[in-house]
Every structure is written in C-alpha cells, then in structure tokens.
Amino acid sequence: MSKTIKHFLFGEGHLTAGIALQIARGEIPGIISEASRIKIRKNRKAVVHIVDKGEAVYGINTGFGPLCTTKISKEETKVLQTNILQSHSVGVGEPIAEEIAKLMLILKLQSLCKGYSGIAETTLDRILWHIDNNAIPVVPCQGSVGASGDLAPLSHLFLPLIGLGKVEYQGYTISTETLFQKKGLQAITLGPKEGLALINGTQFIAAHAVQVIAKLYNCLSQADIIGTMMIEGLQGSVKPFYKELHELRPFKGNIHVASRVRAFLKGSEINEDHIDCNRVQDPYSLRCIPQVHGASRNAWLHLKELLEVELNAVTDNPIIIDEELTISGGNFHGQPLAIALDYACIAASELGNISDRRIYLSLEGNTGVPKLLMKHTGINSGYMILQYTTAALASENKGLCFPSSADSIPTSLGQEDHVSMGSIGARKALTVIENVEKILAIELLTAAQAFEFRKPMKSGKILEEIYKTVRANVSFATKDRVFAIDIEKGIEMIKNQTIIKVVEEVIKKEKLALDIEFLDEFESY
CATH class of the missing domain: 1.10.275.10 (Fumarase/aspartase (N-terminal domain))
Structure with a gap:
C-alpha cells in the first residue's frame, strides 16, 4: 500500500x-x-x-x-x-x-x-x-x-x-x-x-479495480511465500530461481519472484540436504513459479499503472474547459480499464491454477512425503478431497475468464454503439481473486503438512516462523477430521495477510537485508 x-x-x-x-x-x-x-x-x-x-x-x-x-x-x-x-x-x-x-x-x-x-x-x-x-x-x-x-x-x-x-x-x-x-x-x-x-464517469469500474489491485497484491505476495514453502516440503531445487537464469530472460515479474524465492530459501537445511540428489528437474508447478507468478505480477503492475491514470482523470462528459470551449468526448468510456481488468482476471486465475497443481503434486507421494500427506491412509483419506475443492475453484475461475471487454451491445438507440462491459469484467475479476484466496489457503495447509515431514531439518528463518504461525492456527493432521474448519482458518490467514506480516516481523527482528529486485515497484500501490 x-x-x-x-x-x-x-x-x-x-x-x-x-x-x-x-x-x-x-x-x-x-x-x-x-x-x-x-x-x-x-x-x-x-x-x-x-x-x-x-x-x-x-x-x-x-x-x-x-x-x-x-x-x-x-x-x-x-x-x-x-x-x-x-x-x-x-x-x-x-x-x-x-x-x-x-x-x-x-x-x-x-x-x-x-x-x-x-x-x-x-x-x-x-x-x-x-x-x-x-x-x-x-x-x-x-x-x-x-x-x-x-x-x-x-x-x-x-x-x-x-x-x-x-x-x-x-x-x-x-x-x-x-x-x-x-x-x-x-x-x-x-x-x-x-x-x-x-x-x-468510470467510478464503478475504477472502485472495483482499486480492490482488485489490493486483493491481487495480497494473493501474489502470499503465493510466492506459500509456493516456496511447498518447494521445501517437496524438496524442490533452488536452481530454477538462480539470478543467472533470469538475467537471460529479464521480465520484471520473473526476476522479482525468483529473487523472493531465493530470499525465503536462504539458510535452509532442507534445501542443502538434497542439493546433490539425482532428481534432474522438478515439475513445472515448482520449477516455473517465477515464470507463472511473474507473468501475473506483470499484469498486476500494468493494471496498477493504468488505474493510477484513471484515478486522477476527468471522466465525465461534456468537459467544460471554459465559457467558450465545451467538449463532448468519450472520457467516460471504460475500455482502458476494461481490457486491463480482463488481463488481471486471467492473471489471478493462473495463480490459482498453478497453486492447485502444486497441491496435487504434494499428494502423489513421489517427493519423499507420504501419499495424500498422511502416513496411515486407507482408513484415512488424508488431504485427498481438499484438492477436489481447489480443482472446483480453479475450474470455476476458468469459466469466468472470458473477457467481458470482447463483447459490446449497442445502447441508447445506437447513439452509444460501442460499450466496454468493464463493469462486468471488474466484478468478475474480484470473484476470481476471492476464489484464488481459497485455493491459496488450501495450499498453505498442504504445504505446512508436507513441511512437517522434513523435520527435524530446518528451513530459513522466514519459513520457519511462517510454519509456526500456521501451526498456531491449524494443527498437524495425523488422521481425518473436518478439514472445512482448517480451510476456514486458512482463508482467514490469507485475507488477514497473516503470513505477509510474519515476513515483515522476521525481517525487522532479524535485521535481514533481502536482495529482492523491483521490491518497491511491485510491493506498493
């Protein structure tokens, strides 16, 4: 902010x-x-x-x-x-x-x-x-x-x-x-x-866009943190986040996300433990976090820049310059924000899409953690059905991603013969983001569950404190229970920016100097 x-x-x-x-x-x-x-x-x-x-x-x-x-x-x-x-x-x-x-x-x-x-x-x-x-x-x-x-x-x-x-x-x-x-x-x-x-004027569209900026920022910030915790839980490689790789394809979002992940993994015993393992490369949902999260970051940045112009613009009609000059124009047309909101809607959906893939990956049992993230399955279903929920949410989001700005229905007896439908796109974008909050909450729970199986090894200071915070709200699951209660607590943590606050507190307490590129550009609005 x-x-x-x-x-x-x-x-x-x-x-x-x-x-x-x-x-x-x-x-x-x-x-x-x-x-x-x-x-x-x-x-x-x-x-x-x-x-x-x-x-x-x-x-x-x-x-x-x-x-x-x-x-x-x-x-x-x-x-x-x-x-x-x-x-x-x-x-x-x-x-x-x-x-x-x-x-x-x-x-x-x-x-x-x-x-x-x-x-x-x-x-x-x-x-x-x-x-x-x-x-x-x-x-x-x-x-x-x-x-x-x-x-x-x-x-x-x-x-x-x-x-x-x-x-x-x-x-x-x-x-x-x-x-x-x-x-x-x-x-x-x-x-x-x-x-x-x-x-x-465009204030209905723009007011929704203000909330899109704030809520999507929270999702982007927490997705990087949760994705890194999942890397630790599944013992993924740090190499895909090396600075040398991303300098060869220097998209701002990619560089920013990769540097964040490196910072969160710094000092990790878990990461050091498998640095010479024979796994050649990780699935895309881990390995391509900078490329996917980064692309969504770029979309967020583009919307932020356009919205800031709109918030300081005159968008009614006619415009009264002075007594001699009035202009009937089209500053009220929502298209500049409508297209960007559709772009942001897709960007948010993809954040949830890859999160669901990481959740699924954590359940397979091929990465050193038990299948379904529970040792005693059969009588217990473990975390299996939580992924059904994220699959449903991710699928719902895909259906909401048809760009509203691609449509136009003439109004006002043809006087207004091209319209932006930006109001619809803005509302849809918020719905998608709210679904992503729920997906990320479930990934936070599954990442913490996987993380626990790496004990007694420790991660870096930031992830260790995040893990403790999650456990203060949701206990480790050794058998089936009503996971909807856990999910509600997870959603509350996402909406309240709980893990973002933990990161800020650890950085302040430990006086950590994180080498994160483009920090101000991507973390203020």
Missing part, C-alpha cells in the same frame, strides 16, 4: 489505490483544497454563463443520449438534472460491498474537484459529508455497460443527494429520508449540468 499521509487534497493531490483505501477505511481524511475550490467555482460560473447565453450544449440544456438534439428551456434545466438521476437509477442485483460504494464516492469527488465538470461547490461538500460520516449509498451491482460512464450505479450512488434512495449508516440500511431526519439535512437542488456530471 502507499505510504500513509496526513491528509489528501481532493482535486489537487495525486490519488493512488492505496490512498483511496486509506480514505475509505478512515485512516486519513480527504479535504477539498482551496486551490480546487477556486477552480470549481470558476468552472461553475462558466456553466451558468452557457445557460444564460442559450447556446445548445449537450447535457446542460439538451436531452441525453439520443435526445441530444432536444433543447431544454432555461427554466427546465434544473428539473432535467433531477430527472436524470431518477430515470437512470435502474440497477438490479445485490448491493455492492459498502467499501466499494464508498470508494466510488471518493473517486468521483477526486474527478469532480479537478474543476472541469461544472459542478457546484455545495454539491461536492455534501458528497464529502457522506464520506466523512460513513453514510454510504446502497448501489446495486448490475446494470452498467461501462461506456457512457457507469450510469446506473452512479445514479443510485447519488440519489441521496436529492433525498431519494437508501444508505448504509451505523450498521443499518435506512432510507435517505430517515437519514435526513436523524442529521437535520435537506435534499440538494441540482443545477444545470450537475446530474450528468455526477453519473457520467
């Missing part, structure tokens, strides 16, 4: 996924800077001037989409903006996670505070109030095609501004009317352009 700062200046500061999450989690406040307020007020005056002139400008004094040639009178421009929030609130499905909805508010506020959207300062202050007071609008998960902005979800997000919709507040879902009664608030009257500015 990004380094913690004292506060963030909306419209002026450089927003990252990490900073957005810190604001969403109440770790740092967000403030609309005075410099941004000056730009916002100036831009708002430009919109008022356009209305007074009466010259037709899309979304200010015209209808929307195919109604762009329908002129709206000066008196009706305010009604138009309220109507658009209501007519476009057509989302269906379960509500998105509260944190994602809060991220949408944060990302939208950043975009609007750039001062090119014609929004009123009072409207922005009300959005900031919702963020600061954790009064988070309820937003259905389905209904956006990710093109003319995330219209439906953003409409639901901002219904509370005009006194409609529902919010999550203090652990309850309540109507906006009830919230207003509790807090003594009144609905806002939107002025010209404001409704359109609120609902045009």
Whole structure:
C-alpha cells in the first residue's frame, strides 16, 4: 500500500489505490483544497454563463443520449438534472460491498474537484459529508455497460443527494429520508449540468479495480511465500530461481519472484540436504513459479499503472474547459480499464491454477512425503478431497475468464454503439481473486503438512516462523477430521495477510537485508 499521509487534497493531490483505501477505511481524511475550490467555482460560473447565453450544449440544456438534439428551456434545466438521476437509477442485483460504494464516492469527488465538470461547490461538500460520516449509498451491482460512464450505479450512488434512495449508516440500511431526519439535512437542488456530471464517469469500474489491485497484491505476495514453502516440503531445487537464469530472460515479474524465492530459501537445511540428489528437474508447478507468478505480477503492475491514470482523470462528459470551449468526448468510456481488468482476471486465475497443481503434486507421494500427506491412509483419506475443492475453484475461475471487454451491445438507440462491459469484467475479476484466496489457503495447509515431514531439518528463518504461525492456527493432521474448519482458518490467514506480516516481523527482528529486485515497484500501490 502507499505510504500513509496526513491528509489528501481532493482535486489537487495525486490519488493512488492505496490512498483511496486509506480514505475509505478512515485512516486519513480527504479535504477539498482551496486551490480546487477556486477552480470549481470558476468552472461553475462558466456553466451558468452557457445557460444564460442559450447556446445548445449537450447535457446542460439538451436531452441525453439520443435526445441530444432536444433543447431544454432555461427554466427546465434544473428539473432535467433531477430527472436524470431518477430515470437512470435502474440497477438490479445485490448491493455492492459498502467499501466499494464508498470508494466510488471518493473517486468521483477526486474527478469532480479537478474543476472541469461544472459542478457546484455545495454539491461536492455534501458528497464529502457522506464520506466523512460513513453514510454510504446502497448501489446495486448490475446494470452498467461501462461506456457512457457507469450510469446506473452512479445514479443510485447519488440519489441521496436529492433525498431519494437508501444508505448504509451505523450498521443499518435506512432510507435517505430517515437519514435526513436523524442529521437535520435537506435534499440538494441540482443545477444545470450537475446530474450528468455526477453519473457520467468510470467510478464503478475504477472502485472495483482499486480492490482488485489490493486483493491481487495480497494473493501474489502470499503465493510466492506459500509456493516456496511447498518447494521445501517437496524438496524442490533452488536452481530454477538462480539470478543467472533470469538475467537471460529479464521480465520484471520473473526476476522479482525468483529473487523472493531465493530470499525465503536462504539458510535452509532442507534445501542443502538434497542439493546433490539425482532428481534432474522438478515439475513445472515448482520449477516455473517465477515464470507463472511473474507473468501475473506483470499484469498486476500494468493494471496498477493504468488505474493510477484513471484515478486522477476527468471522466465525465461534456468537459467544460471554459465559457467558450465545451467538449463532448468519450472520457467516460471504460475500455482502458476494461481490457486491463480482463488481463488481471486471467492473471489471478493462473495463480490459482498453478497453486492447485502444486497441491496435487504434494499428494502423489513421489517427493519423499507420504501419499495424500498422511502416513496411515486407507482408513484415512488424508488431504485427498481438499484438492477436489481447489480443482472446483480453479475450474470455476476458468469459466469466468472470458473477457467481458470482447463483447459490446449497442445502447441508447445506437447513439452509444460501442460499450466496454468493464463493469462486468471488474466484478468478475474480484470473484476470481476471492476464489484464488481459497485455493491459496488450501495450499498453505498442504504445504505446512508436507513441511512437517522434513523435520527435524530446518528451513530459513522466514519459513520457519511462517510454519509456526500456521501451526498456531491449524494443527498437524495425523488422521481425518473436518478439514472445512482448517480451510476456514486458512482463508482467514490469507485475507488477514497473516503470513505477509510474519515476513515483515522476521525481517525487522532479524535485521535481514533481502536482495529482492523491483521490491518497491511491485510491493506498493
């Protein structure tokens, strides 16, 4: 995650996924800077001037989409903006996670505070109030095609501004009317352009992408650690991770992963014990960890770079440069993130795919550990069925990997004739990553089980401490039990970044200087 700062200046500061999450989690406040307020007020005056002139400008004094040639009178421009929030609130499905909805508010506020959207300062202050007071609008998960902005979800997000919709507040879902009664608030009257500015943009896609970045980072970091523990448990070779090999094919991700694995194996008695064994080479799931994990790392890095551009962009339409220049363009189109999210979705799936292969390999009984990772099988099935679960999850992920951005269905009577479907891709990517968390949890359990059979030999300091932490949560299995309980504990460790924290603690305590290349680039967001 990004380094913690004292506060963030909306419209002026450089927003990252990490900073957005810190604001969403109440770790740092967000403030609309005075410099941004000056730009916002100036831009708002430009919109008022356009209305007074009466010259037709899309979304200010015209209808929307195919109604762009329908002129709206000066008196009706305010009604138009309220109507658009209501007519476009057509989302269906379960509500998105509260944190994602809060991220949408944060990302939208950043975009609007750039001062090119014609929004009123009072409207922005009300959005900031919702963020600061954790009064988070309820937003259905389905209904956006990710093109003319995330219209439906953003409409639901901002219904509370005009006194409609529902919010999550203090652990309850309540109507906006009830919230207003509790807090003594009144609905806002939107002025010209404001409704359109609120609902045009990619914040549904981008908010999901923020979580993709954070969750996939956790999976990538832990997959390297767990994969290394499995190498130890199955007595795999360290040679495929030599620096000399990866300098000959210097993909950043590959080099980074290989250097991490070498660092985790440093000082291992287990590795030294079989350094001259007659096994020529390991299966791909061990030997090709740098190539597979590394490729997924590269995909993550690409999405991170693109998302950071998007988080600091103006993505609504039209853009108000000044009184004389308004531009109807396509900055709301989700394609730049849609393709990258599909790429990240595949990258996440592959992380789970190779993890499942390592789990299967650990059960075969050909690597010096008992078949099914248990000495007394027959009456006991051992870890056999845990791999059924990872196979099911890996297969489900493959089905979810069809790229949403490859599809397009025209909308708005053909005015919007190419759409990104990035909203669907973003949701799918998160589902895949959540499945990968479960796969990695099971690999952590099987790797620890295999690791135990190497005792009394010791691994390096980091892996030894990780092993102790796993054992503090899940005991060694000598006979069958309800493994679902173990799996739940494993999932909790993955989601809570337990083993990442162990690595950080050991490095700090032992004052280890790990020679890991590209560390900052791949470990901050």
